Amino acid sequence: MSPTQTPPMFAYKTPSIFLSSHPFRRSVRNSAKFRCVFGPTVSKLKVVSSLGAIFGSGNVIAAAAAAAGSGSHAAVASAITQVAVTAVAIASGACLSTKVDFLWPKAEELPGSLILDGVDVTGYHIFNDAKVQKAIAFARKAHHGQLRKTGDPYLTHCIHTGRILAVLVPSSGKRAIDTVVAGILHDVVDDTCESLHSVEEEFGDDVAKLVAGVSRLSYINQLLRRHRRINVNQGILGHEEANNLRVMLLGMVDDPRVVLIKLADRLHNMRTIYALPLPKAQAVAQETLLIWCSLASRLGLWALKAELEDLCFAVLQPQTFLQMRADLASMWSPSNRSGNPRRTAAKDCSPVPLNEKEIAFDYEGSLAVDADVTSMKDLLEAVLPFDILLDRRKRINFLNNLGKCSKTQKKPQVVRDAGLALASLVLCEEALERELLISTSYVPGMEVTLSSRLKSLYSIYSKMKRKDVGINKIYDARALRVVVGDKMELYVDLQFSVATIFLA
Missing domain, CATH: 1.10.3210.10 (Hypothetical protein af1432)
Known part of the structure; x- marks a missing residue:
């Protein structure tokens, strides 16, 4: 096989496995799915202390495939071979001309905190x-x-x-x-x-x-x-x-x-x-x-508009807001795969009727249902500030602070559900980012920009009403956008990478 030919096993890509140490994602590492994937494979992996031993063989891809073993899971085999391809690309200098605008916070010194009259204006x-x-x-x-x-x-x-x-x-x-x-x-x-x-x-x-x-x-x-x-x-x-x-x-x-x-x-x-x-x-x-x-x-000002709409939604329809936040958390929670008895009705949720001509409801009655658990202040706190959704660093800091607060003071469930929704978006970002790192590392000159967003609850609710569907039929509640250059050879690869993140 000539060096320019693509091995048959790389004609498609399978989803790569990723791990994270964030508090909101620790439950993923211990899930049954991950134990199943890594269990039979770890004993078969061979650690190579020198890259020279592999490069000297002249067939790094074959060496990586052999290390994975014929009985290992396809996702692990793909991850190993992709890392091998990246190593070859780095050695050949292809990565030096590839630009990727990652979502990760840059490794630069964090600015000193600036508090003015009790208001944090750091950054x-x-x-x-x-x-x-x-x-x-x-x-x-x-x-x-x-x-x-x-x-x-x-x-x-x-x-x-x-x-x-x-x-x-x-x-x-x-x-x-x-x-x-x-x-x-x-x-x-x-x-x-x-x-x-x-x-x-x-x-x-x-x-x-x-x-x-x-x-x-x-x-x-x-x-x-x-x-x-x-x-x-x-x-x-x-x-x-x-x-x-x-x-x-x-x-x-x-x-x-x-x-x-x-x-x-x-x-x-x-x-x-x-x-x-x-x-x-x-x-x-x-x-x-x-x-x-x-x-x-x-x-x-789309992001600011989305936050305003959700704040109004929390005041005008508190029970619907609370239920939708819980439904999304149930759908996106890692424990949902093995069954979550806490919110089994999420997938069958249908839109609550709303009078479009007048937004007037029995607010006191709605709030009284969970008055001992959820207050209006809690509902407003469960609306994510728009600047957090615009800035990667702020998202990470927000989740870290929420994790720290959860250890010292238990947050209301609706606030924790909002944090879980944001953490699920971060997981998708990281997964796609790893796929992009592999995909772009051996395509010289390619520029890739990645962005993401969470659809506002009010926008989801409006779409449910307009289409007369349940919340499980709203497929753009989370969205990732990949902007690539004009090299079509990478487009198909990226398209499949995005699909594997959400369909795996």
Whole structure:
């Protein structure tokens, strides 16, 4: 066989076996499936102390196949032979011209922690800017003594708003800095003794215009909300009225950054909406779902929109939210293969009816079912922050912190289910990443980019209603995207690699 020919055993790829030490994945290592795979194979593997002994034989692939043994599992045999191919590629220098954008955190020094008034802004370099620091000091003085409904100092809301904006804007540049500064100062004109003139004197005309725009949006929104509560069907917002309100709000804005700041403000308010009375929380969630989520979509802020929708979903339909979170955790849990009696109804779950014209339910009754187990605060905590889904390092840190908290303080089941969903996505990422490492290592010049996402619960719920199917028929709840170059010889290989991750 010539060196350019492909051995018959490499005409297809079987899924590779991967292990991880993360707390959420330890149960996978001890499962019966993995004991079955590795049990009869370990004794047959031969450890070679020098690569020279293998390369000298002139047939590394045959040596790897022989080491696996004819009776070993196909997945193990494939893994061994793929590693052998990678070793040959490295030795020949093919890997040196291959670029792969991995999801793994880069091996660089972690930034030092930065805590501002109790808010963790580690990793957001824009908070080191002198103008941003000055804005925080200005807001600290203006909001001195003010508390939120949660009992936290009001300044924390200002910094959280700026932190959300820091995810959405570049880390440098005048417009980006002014956006974050305006986000920190967005309430000083309405809720303190400071005037717009003092803001302009301290931070410039651009920041003052942004703060004025946000203040105007908030004022109009409050007036219309009060009008609905007094005169229109006890505050229920219809779809036609919501569309008219969206058009009016957009017509009042001459800078899209004003809407961006208002969205960041609303997002943090929704994260802490458990502190409001239930009827008011319901009204705010309904308004957010019908108006502000749509505006986020128009600005292309899909991840932020998804979190807003799930927060509203948790407030408006707590029982459905709780059940869907449990169903997905049951479907994606490693123990599901051997049967999980805790949630056997997950695969037969069907969509719960929802009145599309009005989002009004017996919220108190829904929450009362599990009031002793799950509170609104727990449900909101089970909504994954959008910046975690955008950043690999934050996902890993989130799971590590959740694992540590579980050891010291038991988290609510719905929060643990959210962590399991995120961990399952990380497992898929790692599995595909290993396949890509093997596939691209012997294709010189190939560039590969890998990204992933979790579908929001509200989006899954909407699709279940639209298609009239159960949750087990929603096949894009987790998604991985592989972007390759124009070399078609790798495309088929990658296509099969992706298939093996989900079909194995």
